[in-house]
Amino acid sequence: MHGWGIAQRIRQISKEVLQVNQGALYPALxxxxxxxxxxxxxxxxxxxxxxxxxxxxxxxxxxxRHEQAQWKRLSLxxxxxxxxx
Amino acid sequence: MRxxxxxxxxxxxxxxxxxxxxxxxxxxxFHLQNQIDLYIAVGMSPQEARHAxxxxxxxxxxxxxxxxxxxxxNLIENFLQDVRFGLRMLRRNLGFTVLAILCxxxxxxxxxxxxxxxxxxxxxxxxxxxxxxxxxAIAGTSRDEPGGTPLSxxxxxxxxxxxxxxxxxxxxKITGTTLSIGDRAERTVGSIVxxxxxxxxxxxxxxxxxxxxxxxxxxxxxPVAVISYPLWQGRFKxxxxxxxxxxxLNGVLHTIVGVAPKEFFGTFxxxxxxxxxxxxxxxxxxxxxxxxxDRGARWVEAYARLKPGVTLxxxxxEFAAISQRLAAQYPSTNxxxxxxxWPLWQTPFDGAHTLLPTLEIMLPVVVFVLLIACxxxxxxxxVRSFARGxxxxxxxxxGAGPARLWRQFLTEGLVLSLFGAAGGVLAAYWCRHLLxxxxxxxxxxxxxxxxxxxxxxxxxxxxxxxxxxxxxxVVPAMQTxxxxxxxxxxxxxxxxxxxxxxAWLRSSLVLVQVSLSFTLIVGAGLLxxxxxxxxxxxxxxxxxxxxxxxxxxxxxxxxxxxxxxFREALLDRVRALPGVQSAAFARMIPLSYxxxxxxxxxxxxYTPPPDExxxxxxxxxxxxxxxxxxxxxxxxxxxxxADDEKAAPVAVINATMxxxxxxxxxxxxxxxxxxxxxxTIVGVAKDSKYSSVREQPQPFFYVPIRQNPIRxxxxxxxxxxxxxxxxxxxxxxxxxxxxxLAPYEVITLQxxxxxxxxxxxxxxxxxxVLGGLALLLAAxxxxxxxxxxxxxxxxxxGLRMALGAGPLNLxxxxxxxxxxxxxxxxxxxxxxxxxxxxxxxxxxxxxxxRDPLAFGTAFAVMALVSLAxxxxxxxxxTRTDPMRALRAE
Numbered sequence: 001m002h003g004w005g006i007a008q009r010i011r012q013i014s015k016e017v018l019q020v021n022q023g024a025l026y027p028a029l030x031x032x033x034x035x036x037x038x039x040x041x042x043x044x045x046x047x048x049x050x051x052x053x054x055x056x057x058x059x060x061x062x063x064x065r066h067e068q069a070q071w072k073r074l075s076l077x078x079x080x081x082x083x084x085x
Numbered sequence: 086m087r088x089x090x091x092x093x094x095x096x097x098x099x100x101x102x103x104x105x106x107x108x109x110x111x112x113x114x115f116h117l118q119n120q121i122d123l124y125i126a127v128g129m130s131p132q133e134a135r136h137a138x139x140x141x142x143x144x145x146x147x148x149x150x151x152x153x154x155x156x157x158x159n160l161i162e163n164f165l166q167d168v169r170f171g172l173r174m175l176r177r178n179l180g181f182t183v184l185a186i187l188c189x190x191x192x193x194x195x196x197x198x199x200x201x202x203x204x205x206x207x208x209x210x211x212x213x214x215x216x217x218x219x220x221x222a223i224a225g226t227s228r229d230e231p232g233g234t235p236l237s238x239x240x241x242x243x244x245x246x247x248x249x250x251x252x253x254x255x256x257x258k259i260t261g262t263t264l265s266i267g268d269r270a271e272r273t274v275g276s277i278v279x280x281x282x283x284x285x286x287x288x289x290x291x292x293x294x295x296x297x298x299x300x301x302x303x304x305x306x307x308p309v310a311v312i313s314y315p316l317w318q319g320r321f322k323x324x325x326x327x328x329x330x331x332x333x334l335n336g337v338l339h340t341i342v343g344v345a346p347k348e349f350f351g352t353f354x355x356x357x358x359x360x361x362x363x364x365x366x367x368x369x370x371x372x373x374x375x376x377x378x379d380r381g382a383r384w385v386e387a388y389a390r391l392k393p394g395v396t397l398x399x400x401x402x403e404f405a406a407i408s409q410r411l412a413a414q415y416p417s418t419n420x421x422x423x424x425x426x427w428p429l430w431q432t433p434f435d436g437a438h439t440l441l442p443t444l445e446i447m448l449p450v451v452v453f454v455l456l457i458a459c460x461x462x463x464x465x466x467x468v469r470s471f472a473r474g475x476x477x478x479x480x481x482x483x484g485a486g487p488a489r490l491w492r493q494f495l496t497e498g499l500v501l502s503l504f505g506a507a508g509g510v511l512a513a514y515w516c517r518h519l520l521x522x523x524x525x526x527x528x529x530x531x532x533x534x535x536x537x538x539x540x541x542x543x544x545x546x547x548x549x550x551x552x553x554x555x556x557x558x559v560v561p562a563m564q565t566x567x568x569x570x571x572x573x574x575x576x577x578x579x580x581x582x583x584x585x586x587x588a589w590l591r592s593s594l595v596l597v598q599v600s601l602s603f604t605l606i607v608g609a610g611l612l613x614x615x616x617x618x619x620x621x622x623x624x625x626x627x628x629x630x631x632x633x634x635x636x637x638x639x640x641x642x643x644x645x646x647x648x649x650x651f652r653e654a655l656l657d658r659v660r661a662l663p664g665v666q667s668a669a670f671a672r673m674i675p676l677s678y679x680x681x682x683x684x685x686x687x688x689x690x691y692t693p694p695p696d697e698x699x700x701x702x703x704x705x706x707x708x709x710x711x712x713x714x715x716x717x718x719x720x721x722x723x724x725x726x727a728d729d730e731k732a733a734p735v736a737v738i739n740a741t742m743x744x745x746x747x748x749x750x751x752x753x754x755x756x757x758x759x760x761x762x763x764x765t766i767v768g769v770a771k772d773s774k775y776s777s778v779r780e781q782p783q784p785f786f787y788v789p790i791r792q793n794p795i796r797x798x799x800x801x802x803x804x805x806x807x808x809x810x811x812x813x814x815x816x817x818x819x820x821x822x823x824x825x826l827a828p829y830e831v832i833t834l835q836x837x838x839x840x841x842x843x844x845x846x847x848x849x850x851x852x853x854v855l856g857g858l859a860l861l862l863a864a865x866x867x868x869x870x871x872x873x874x875x876x877x878x879x880x881x882x883g884l885r886m887a888l889g890a891g892p893l894n895l896x897x898x899x900x901x902x903x904x905x906x907x908x909x910x911x912x913x914x915x916x917x918x919x920x921x922x923x924x925x926x927x928x929x930x931x932x933x934x935r936d937p938l939a940f941g942t943a944f945a946v947m948a949l950v951s952l953a954x955x956x957x958x959x960x961x962x963t964r965t966d967p968m969r970a971l972r973a974e
Contacts, residue, residue, distance in 0.1 A: 003112060004119045016277075022120075023143025026113065027151035034155055042108075051106065051115045 002051035003029055031055060037063050109152055113145060163489070167496035169912020175500065177572035181469060184500075185462045186592030188862060189505020189553060190512060193456030195451040195855070197513035197546040198536070202520040203444050205352060205537035207430035212535050213349045215287030215391060221397060222432040223254070223387040223404075227422045233433030235387040236424065238377045239365065240411060241279075243389075244424065247407050250400045251389040251658075254303075255285040258386045259354045259434075262334045262360075263321065263637035263829075268808040269816065270637060270827040271549050273316075275334075275360035276351055277367055283311070283343075285390070286352065290343035292317075293328040301364035304375045310334065313350070313359040315940050334360065335720045336370045336642030347571025350831050352388065354435045355534060364681070372639075379417040386434045389426065400426055441845055450605065457601050457859045459553050460649035461866045462501065463560035470494075489563045498558025506550035513546075514538055534582040560590065592906055598863040600917055603947055605856035607918040608925065610939030612849040619842050622931070626675065627715030630666075630834035632808050634828045635799045636819055641826055644795035651822060652790075652798065654708070658818040666804040669714070670790060671800040675775055675834070676841040681785075682704045687758040691746040699741060702775065703759070703786045705793045709771060711737075713803045714834075720767030722755045728767075729791040736764040740772050742784030764788065778842060779930055800828075808832055845930070860946070864954045871903045871958040882962055883970025892963035899962045904948075911947050915940065 001009065005026055032038045037060030045051040056064065061082055114836040115140050124134035145462050156358035175182040223244065224233035235258070236244075245254050256279040279285075280302075284293030291310055310332065312321075321327050329492040333340045339362065351358025358610045369383070376382035391400050427433060470477070480490065636655075638648045652670050659668045674679055681691060681702040693699055693822050711723040719740060726737050736757060743752045743877040748850030756763045772782050790798065802811060812831040837845075875882070882895060890898075932939075 002115065007116075021143070022141050023115070023151075023611045024147050026116075027150055027155045030152045031155040045115070047119075048119065049115055050111060052112045 001055075002045060002053050006050075007046075031058070035061070038068070096213060100963075109149055109366045113142070117142060120720050140652070152614050157367055159165040163492065164496060167493050168500060171500045174497070178469065179269040180543065181426045181465055182324060184865075185465050185501055186459040186504045186508060188461045188465075189342060189502060189557075190508035191547060192451075192455035192509070193506050193553060193859065194509030194512035194516075195454050196517045196549050197510050197538070197542060198519070199444070199451045200542045200777075201513055201517045201538045202534070203448070204539060205517070205520070206441075206444065208353045208541070209537045209539070210429065210535065211286070211350070211352045213286075213346060214352060217429060219252070219391045219393065219395075220429050221389050221391060221400070221426040222429060222434070223389050223424060223426060225383065225422055225424050226434050233432070235426065236387060237266065237380050237383050237418070238367075238385055239380040240456050241387055241410060242383045242420070244404075246391075247410075248389065248400075248520055250392055250395045250403050250703045251282065252392045253285040253586060254387060254389045255279045255282045256364060256385050256387045257282065258371075259353050259356070259358075260362075261639045262370065263390045263503045265825070265827045269812070270829050272637075273359045274353075275310075275362065275370075276353070277364055277370055278361050279387075280363055288346060288349050292325075293341070293343035294362045296361075301367045302377070304377065305337065305366055305369055307363050307365045308337055308339045308369075309342045310339040311345055313345050313357070314347040315357070316359045317344045334362070335640040337369050341367070344445055355433070371507060380415055388498060390572070392860040397426060397428060398862065414792075420625050424559045443844055443851075445846055447523055447851060450608075450852055453605055454855050454859055455549065455553070456556075456864050457598050459556040460594045461602075461702045461862045462553075463557045463600075464591060464866050464870060466494075466498070466501075466557060466561045467594070469478050478659050493535040494562035495558035497540075501507065501557065502550045502554040505553065507547060510543070510546055511537070513542075537653050540763050554963075560594065586709075587824055590628055591870050591874075592753050595863070595866050596904055596910045596913060598859075598866045599907055599947065599951070600861040600914035602863040602916025603943055604913050604917045604921060605859050606851060606943040606946055607914075607939050608922060608943050609849065609856040611922055611929060611932055611934065611936055612845070612852055612937060614939060616842065616845045616849050617779050618932060618954055619845060619930045621841060622778065624675065624778055624838060625716060625771060626834065627803070628838055629833060631801055631834045632803060632811055633799045633801045633834065633837070634812070634815060634831040635797065636826055636828050638797045638826075641823070643796060647795065648796045649791070652707070652800075654822055655800065658821070659800065659802060659815065662814050662818075664804050665809075666803040666805075667713045668706075668802045669710040669712075671710055671714075672705040672790070672795045672802055674799045674801070674837060675773065676837055677779065681775065684760045686746075687771055688746045688832065689756060690750070698902050699746070699784075703736075703788055705790045705795050705798070706787045707790045707798075710787070710801065715802045715803070716773050717771045718768050718770055720751065721766070723770075724787075724789045728789040732792075732794050732863060733887065734762055734764045736769045736786050737768040738766055738786040739770050739784065741782045742786055745784055745909050749754065757865055759786075759789045760789070778838065802831075802894045808836075860950060862951050867903065867907065868950055868954040868958065870906075871899065871955050872961075874902070875899060875958045875962045878964055878972040882965045883967040886965060886967035887971060895965070896959050899959035900952075900955050903959070904951060907947060907951035911944060914943075916946075918943075 003026055006029075007022055029038070033040055033054070036053045037057060039057050039060075040054050041051050042050060043053050091665070120138035120141060121134045122135050127130060129137060139145065150558075181464075211217060222233075222237065223241075225240075226233060241254075241256060245345050248254065257279070258277045259274065260277050261272050261274050264273045265271075276282075278296070278301075280296040280298050280300045280482050280824060283289060286346055289295070291314075293311070295311060296307075296309065312327075317323060321330070324330070327341055327344060330341050332341060333339070350356075351361070362370065364377065367377060371384055376384055389400070391397070404424050404426055408419070408425075411424075412419040412422065477490065481487075500932075513536075517538055518534070520534040520536055636651075636652060642805050643651065656668055656670065659665055671677055681704055683700055683702045685700045687699075698908075706724065708724045708726050708728070711718055712886060718737070721737070724735070735761070738752060738757070743749075746752075746757075747755065751764045752769060757766060760763075770787065772785075774780060774783055775783070800815075802815075804811060808831045812828070815831060816829050838908060885895065885898075918940070919935060925934060
């Protein structure tokens with residue numbers, strides 16, 4: 001998916017809660033690409049313009065799963081702390 | 086897998102920067118376009134949509150910059166950018182660039198040259214010899230002579246057989262002979278070597294062969310020789326049929342079997358060997374007869390190449406064990422003696438250790454020069470950075486961090502240093518053999534001191550270059566910390582001449598330069614005084630009107646009786662020559678490279694304490710010697726023709742000897758025992774210098790030649806004629822007596838004294854030249870600083886003029902600032918000098934390291950130079966047109 005598309009998607013899925021600061025999106029994408037977790041390819045978009053499409057690499061997928069697990073553990077812990085009277 | 090993606094990505098970012106930039110621009114463009122479409126779709130006008138889209142992204146350039154940062158190639162990119170920028174700036178100020186690079190070339194080049202000389206002498210002193218890093222010197226030691234003595238041939242053979250840690254051993258003993266060239270004889274230096282010499286060192290003759298195994302055994306059994314390339318070209322005119330021709334060496338016809346390669350000079354530091362003969366010919370060249378089978382006769386100077394991976398310590402242990410076995414097996418000759426190894430640069434029988442003290446002085450001197458050159462360049466950069474003040478503030482204003490600016494300045498410093506280093510290494514390469522210029526050649530002896538630019542030298546030069554970069558780049562960078570943005574942008578430069586705050590860095594650089602130059606000049610002054618004192622101090626004998634020469638009778642095969650007849654005949658003829666006041670023979674001249682005879686003595690009236698066995702040196706002299714050489718006798722008489730082999734043995738002692746062993750009583754008539762014979766003392770001579778002008782008074786005595794036969798001696802002549810005239814006359818007389826002989830060069834004893842003090846002269850020249858250079862650099866630095874200061878403060882000067890200051894006042898203002906700077910520098914330099922000149926120690930002769938004359942002269946020189954340097958800028962200051970100056974700002 002290309003950068004703009006990613007921004008829109010995040011907004012959609014999070015039901016308008018997360019509005020990505022678009023200025024921070026692209027540096028983040030480039031950093032992820034530099035670190036090898038996503039890979040980029042130029043192609044044509046839906047509206048026939050040239051765009052840079054990003055996709056996850058196997059390493060990236062592994063890292064994503066790792067980060068997801070971390071996040072789950074963290075949020076569970078915070079929930080526990082908040083619910084305990 | 087990650088790096089697999091990362092690396093090509095980063096490489097791509099580096100090399101296809103333009104491509105990546107376009108991609109980035111296009112990506113963001115795509116985003117903006119979509120966002121605009123979105124906003125238009127919700128009803129904004131195209132204009133509003135554009136604004137909203139750009140606002141939502143944030144600053145496009147900022148985003149791009151952040152993306153670039155994310156790619157983390159900025160470090161290298163920035164560096165390249167700095168380099169390109171630096172090169173452009175250097176090209177624009179060509180004059181400054183050339184000056185800076187010249188200074189750095191001088192500083193770095195001088196250092197590289199001295200490094201290469203030290204490297205050459207210490208580590209690879211023998212051109213063309215293979216694997217010198219594993220070569221060591223073998224010498225014997227005993228309780229009395231821990232510094233290294235020669236070995237005996239049987240001991241050497243034993244070593245060769247039993248040493249397991251040595252890859253190979255070989256013998257190379259320096260020797261000499263006389264070759265006649267027309268009217269003059271010249272001493273030629275060569276080596277007595279073992280048969281495996283050329284193979285062991287890996288040098289192969291370009292014509293003919295080296296020596297065959299076994300050619301080094303037997304008594305005079307193999308009269309063959311390998312000659313050097315220069316000898317082949319010079320004396321034999323490069324004759325291609327040289328192999329098989331014969332040459333008389335020391336009276337014996339030797340067959341020439343090989344010619345050594347062009348760049349090969351043998352294995353003795355400082356001297357170039359002209360011929361090599363096998364050890365079997367030893368008794369022809371060495372005094373003392375056939376020694377190859379005498380275990381007690383020590384003459385061998387040998388080397389060993391250790392096997393790869395063997396350390397010196399391991400080899401020492403093996404040698405110690407071998408020595409012990411030898412001492413046990415042959416107690417009469419080897420008891421109390423050991424054989425040990427020395428690293429090549431500490432060879433006890435070599436010229437290297439005489440050179441080291443001079444080289445050791447050179448090192449700090451060139452480091453000084455480097456520091457001064459760096460200070461100069463730093464100053465130049467600093468001055469230029471003021472001119473770039475506007476550029477720097479703009480950079481700071483648009484967001485460059487101070488680190489970025491530091492990087493910029495350091496990079497520019499690096500570019501300059503690299504150019505300077507390249508030039509310096511090149512210059513050092515050209516000068517690498519120039520060390521020999523500092524050591525004046527002795528007549529006929531070719532001196533060769535190779536310099537070597539190997540990896541060690543280059544690594545050191547690189548380190549020096551790096552140091553230079555930091556020193557030089559840091560200087561302008563330090564200014565960035567204190568730029569007040571607002572006022573700087575307003576171009577409000579205060580009166581720099583009067584102002585003190587911002588000038589301290591510039592001033593301190595000039596301070597450093599002035600103080601270092603001052604120290605060098607003081608050093609040069611001290612050394613010069615010392616040299617003059619040495620050369621004019623009376624050595625106890627007449628120097629200007631006495632000349633000497635010699636005829637090599639040993640090489641010609643004369644025995645002592647025939648030699649004596651020859652000498653008598655020559656003396657008669659020389660004394661009859663017009664202009665000759667007197668003449669006499671003596672075995673040794675004073676202040677020569679040879680050594681006097683010496684003997685343990687016993688005196689009736691003197692019982693030495695138990696741990697002292699008095700040994701005194703002596704000279705064998707002919708009748709009329711003291712008159713000829715000008716040594717006065719304080720008592721008694723000198724030798725006459727009546728003191729011959731039939732008369733009673735006599736001796737003349739010197740005053741110190743009389744004092745030490747007779748305690749002031751009259752020694753005339755007393756006896757002294759020398760080498761088993763009792764001699765009657767007939768005279769006491771005044772003390773003089775015997776081996777070196779710097780020696781302490783020591784006991785010494787003289788014996789008549791007729792009672793102590795010698796083969797070769799030096800002819801001393803007292804005359805007012807020039808040496809050249811004497812040379813032709815003497816050559817004629819010598820030829821008349823024996824057509825195959827010729828005398829050595831004729832020189833005065835003063836010339837001999839001068840030659841013997843050449844290390845001191847070398848030191849003086851070195852320090853003086855470099856001191857002068859340093860002074861020039863300091864003067865240029867001072868001039869540059871003052872000049873710039875004046876140009877920056879035209880407004881202040883104009884103001885002062887408008888308020889009524891006359892040109893004289895302005896002159897005084899500028900001069901006083903400049904001279905204050907110099908004064909402070911001189912003060913600092915005095916402190917340095919007082920501290921450092923102590924280290925000159927043993928090079929100073931009767932000159933105190935704090936000699937006021939040297940300091941005073943240096944002070945005067947500095948004052949004059951700085952006056953000159955400040956004069957032009959000061960004069961320019963007085964020409965300020967106040968109207969223009971005030972209007973310009």
